[in-house]
Each structure stands twice: as C-alpha cells, then as structure tokens.
Amino acid sequence: MSRIGRKPIEVPAGVKVQVSAGAIDVQGPKGKLKIPLPRGIKFEQKGTELNALRENDSQTALHGLARALVANAVMGVTTGFKKDLDIVGVGYRAELKGKIVVLNLGYSHQIEFPVPEGIQITVEKQTHMTVSGADRALVGQVSANLRSLRPPDPYKQKGIRITGERLKKKVGKAGAKAAA
Numbered sequence: 001m002s003r004i005g006r007k008p009i010e011v012p013a014g015v016k017v018q019v020s021a022g023a024i025d026v027q028g029p030k031g032k033l034k035i036p037l038p039r040g041i042k043f044e045q046k047g048t049e050l051n052a053l054r055e056n057d058s059q060t061a062l063h064g065l066a067r068a069l070v071a072n073a074v075m076g077v078t079t080g081f082k083k084d085l086d087i088v089g090v091g092y093r094a095e096l097k098g099k100i101v102v103l104n105l106g107y108s109h110q111i112e113f114p115v116p117e118g119i120q121i122t123v124e125k126q127t128h129m130t131v132s133g134a135d136r137a138l139v140g141q142v143s144a145n146l147r148s149l150r151p152p153d154p155y156k157q158k159g160i161r162i163t164g165e166r167l168k169k170k171v172g173k174a175g176a177k178a179a180a
Helices: 057-078 136-149 175-179
Strands: 016-019 023-028 031-036 041-046 049-054 081-088 093-097 100-104 111-114 119-125 128-133 159-162
Touching: 016 041, 023 057, 031 057, 041 057, 049 057, 057 136, 081 136, 093 119, 111 136, 119 136, 128 136, 136 159
Parallel strands: none
Antiparallel strands: 016 023, 023 031, 041 049, 081 128, 081 159, 093 100, 100 111, 119 128
16 A cells, blocks of 8 residues: 555645546646646545545555645645755856846856746845745756756855755865975
C-alpha cells in the first residue's frame, strides 16, 4: 500500500475542485491548475476531503505520485510557492523591465529572460530575486533556468544560487602560492 496515496487531501474553503475522467481542475485565489491523472487512478471528493483511489496493485507508485501532484496543486492555488535566488559577483545584477528580466552576469552582453505565464518574478535588490507562482514544478523549473544562466563557480563562488544553497568551495592551485 502506498502510504502517501492513502492520505486524504484537505480542500480549504475558497478552493474549487472539479474531478473529471482523466484530469482534475483546481481553482483558488492564486490561480487555476489542471492536473492530468495517470491511468488507473481516480479521485473522489467527500465533503472537504479528496481521496486517491487505484484500480489494482500495479499502480502503487502512481498512486502516491498522483496524490502528491494534486496536493501540491491545492496548496499552490491557496498559498503559492516561491524560490529566492541570490546573485553573487562584482557587477552582477538583475533588473525587471515589464515581463522581461535583464541580467548582467559578467558576459559581454546583457541576458534578457522572458517571464513565463503564471510566474511572477520580483527583484527586491539588484542581487536578490524571488520567483513565485501557483505551479510548483513551473516555479522550480524557472528557478533552475535562471540559475543555469550563470551557475555558481566552485572556486570564486560567483554566480546565481538559490538562497540557502550550500556550495563546496574548491581550493585554487597550490603552486601559485609557493612561487610567489
């Protein structure tokens, strides 16, 4: 039995859940999401609870997955998800111009990153960005795409990193200090 799949999902007030044959529509104050369901997994709503059901034991892994995806959608349309990014480096900065984030990351040119639909990016300081939205996967993917524009350097620790990310700093060449 899937332990995660058996847990009921609490649907808070103000969230509408529509269960159809192959998908679930979740609508709340932060937006609307449609989650496709794997074959053999169904959901039934009893009052303020959603329960995931499976046809047979061959869908145990998909049972927990489907429940987790729907639970993330319910949480996303109520509270939303966010990731904070830090930009570290001399002259590295970000600026928001409409629906485009303009980044100076030490290259010979500026990088223009278009903000996808359903995502909000705010630049508090020039070196700190917040990516937020209702879809957890999309927030994580946009954060990973921004980080990949200039991943943290293991020697000087410069680049874009997720706030709280721990990096291993590598030691430079040992011969340079001995020759000097």
